[in-house]
Amino acid sequence: MSKLIAVMSMSLDGYVADSQDGVGEVFDWYFSGEVKIEAGGADAMTFHLSPPSAQHYKRLVQELGAVLTGRRTFEVANGWGGNHGWGPAFVLTHAIPDGWPRPNSTVHFVTDGLESAVRQAKAAAAGKAVGVHGADTIQQCLNAGLLDELQIDIAAVLLGSGIRLFDQLANAPYVLGNPTVISGIGVTHLRYPVLTRNSE
Template sequence: MTKVVAFMSMSLDGYVADLEDGVDEVFDWYFAGDVDVPTFNPGFTFHVSEASAEHLRALMGEVGAMLTGRRTSDRADAWGGQHPFGVPAYVVTHQMPEGWPRPDTAVHFVTDGLESAVAQAKAAAGDKIVGMHGPDTIRQCLDAGLLDEIRVDLVPLLLGSGIRMFDRVGNAPLTLGNPTVVEGVGVTHLSYPVLKE
C-alpha cells in the first residue's frame, strides 16, 4: 500500500514559517553544509551535512509523487512546473490558478477535494510514497485519517510566532509511534508513524 508521508522543517517551538510566510530560518539547514545534494531542477542544489545528505538522498529516492496545498505551491511559484524531486506534484485548491493547466508540466491542481488529490497522488506514486508539504494540508489529511507518517526536520530555533505546523488538529490528542532519529548539523530529522485505530 502506498504510504502518505508528511515532511516539513519546523522550529523548536512548532512554527514552519514566520507571520509573512518567510521560511528562511527554518530552511537554513538545507544550505549550511559542505555536501552537495542536487535536485531535479538544474541549478538548484542543497548543501547539507553528511548525515542530512544521506537522509535527503533516501527521501528523494522514496518519493513517487508530492501533495501540497495552494499556499505552499504559490510560495514556490508551482516550482516552475516541476517539483525539485522530479516527481508529479498535486496541489489541493478550491480554484484553478490563472494560467493553469499548462502543457508539459508535472504540477497538477486538483479542485475536487482532498480525497481526490490523495488518490491521484497515490496512483502516480505507484509503489513509492506520497510526500506531503504544507501545514494546512497535512492537518486536513491527519484529521481525515489519510496520513501514515510524519517527518519533521526540527531546527534549533525559536521563532516565537508565525504559522504553526499542527494548528487546530481536529482529532487531538493523537499519540504517534516511536520516532526514528537522524542527527544532522543544525537540524534533527524525526520520523513518527501515525498510529491507526
C-alpha cells in the same frame, strides 16, 4: 500501497514559516554542510547538506513518487517552476490559478477535495510514497486519518510566531510510534509512524 508521509521543516517552537510566509530560518539546514545535492525539478536548486542530513535526504527522496500540497505552499514556492523535484505535484485548491496548467508541467490541480487529491497522488506515485507538504494539507490528512508518517525536520531556531504546523487538529490526541532520529548541523530529523488517533 502508497504511504502518505508528511515532510516539513519546522522551528523548535512549532512554526513552519514566519508571519510573512518567510521560511528561510527553517530551511537554513539545507545550506549548512559540504555535501552538494542537486534537488532536481525545474527549480534546479542546489543544497549543501551535512553528511547525516545528506544521507537522510537522499533516502527520503528515493522513497517518494509524488507530492501532495496546498495552494499556499504552491504559491510560496512559485509552482516549483512547473516541475517539483520529487515527482508529479498535486495541489489541493478551490480554483486553478491563472496561467495554469502549463505545457510540460507535472503540477496538477485538484478541485474536488482531499480524498480525490490523495487518490490521484497515490496513482501517480506508482507504489512509492507520496510526500505531503504544507501545514494545512498535513492537518487535513491527519484529521481524515490518511497520514501514515510524519517526517519533521526540526530546525535549530525559535520563531516565536507565524504559521504553526499542528494548529487545527481535530480529535486529538494522535498517537505516534517511536521516532527514528538523525542529528544534522542545525537540524534534527525526526520520523514518526502515525499509529492511531482519538476518535471519541
